[in-house]
Amino acid sequence: MGNTLTFTVDQQIATLTLDDAATRNALGLQMRDELGAAIRSIKQDKSIRxxxxxxxxxxxxxxxxxxxxxxxxxxxxxxxxxxxxxHHWLQDLITLDRPVIAAVDGAAFGAGFGLALAADYVIGTPRTRMCVSFLRVGLVPDCGVFYTLPRIVGPQRAKELMLSAREVGAEEALRLGLLAEVQPPEQLQARAQAIAASFVNAAPMAVALIKRAVAAGGDLSTQLELEASAQSLAMGTQTHRDAVQDFLARRPAAFQWPA
Incomplete structure (x- = not known):
């Protein structure tokens, strides 16, 4: 049995490509195991940005x-x-202290929908089709959808998408915030790599703290205290000090969107 996942690292960017043509990249047991191993490796390798x-x-x-x-x-x-x-590796993916960009062409159904929403930034093509399809086979959403979807579209819209199990095209997905942008299919991978490349020069602690703060939720007082704690940590980093010096010297910022 061959691999169902391609895992490469280049220029401090890890690329995970689901690759099982016979099932249209269904999240089978082997693919789950391979994803889990890859995500564990990424989590441990701090050179990956x-x-x-x-x-x-x-x-x-x-x-x-x-x-x-x-x-x-x-x-x-x-x-x-x-x-x-x-859930072990899915939680590691959602809480990873580095940005995750999902490049979604074609179908992202069921667990594939959940896997896409585990990313921080999701881009698609006009061919992208997304669906919380679980109720079609008598199941409830999994792959983190109960957590991720209401945070993106709100609880009322999340219930509508879960209970209707209807297909969402690229234009609606963009409007709902499921996609951040839509690119031509031939440009999708290059755009995803360009976005990832921009984070190679981003402040790693600031990126991690942003993700942690957004995931934490909580009331205003909790968020303001978290903000104070996170900012005090970020202020003490060499990355921040270097960025200030670049600004004062009118040098280009190290972090550019996209690279």
């Missing part, structure tokens, strides 16, 4: 592998344990 997550063959991810699900023969406890094994 950004991650691009994408799919091969004109699709991002068609969802869970229904053939495997149908033949698994697990009881409730077995399914609970299997989902927990997914």
């Amino acid at each position: 950004a991650v691009v997550l994408t799919g091969a063959g004109g699709h991002f991810c068609s969802g869970g592998d229904l053939r495997n699900i149908a033949s698994a023969g697990l009881d409730n406890q077995g399914w609970h344990e299997r989902l927990h094994s997914l």
